[in-house]
Amino acid sequence: MPTISVFYGIIIYLYFFDNQKHHTPHFHARYQGQMAAISILDGDVLDGAFPAAKMKLVQAWLEIHREDLMADWELAVSGLEPFPIEPLR
Helix, strand or coil: CCEEEEECCEEEECCCCCCCCCCCCEEEEEECCEEEEEECCCCCEEEECCCHHHHHHHHHHHHHHHHHHHHHHHHHHCCCCCCCCCCCC
16 A cells, blocks of 8 residues: 655555456545545545545645556556655645
């Protein structure tokens, strides 16, 4: 479960070989014990829950880094180490 970005207390990570449960490119976000799986394609929450204010930050970060996330997704589902992605500033 490599961490690919951290900003404002939010940890963004991908699981290796994680293409079976949600069947769509996604990443995981964690903040103070709350977790959510979020679609890279449309930003929908696939599983879990997240504070609304923090979700807005995650959505903004996703819009900026969608291409980077897709590239990292391909690496992670192949079992390769994804690259870090710049945090939201």
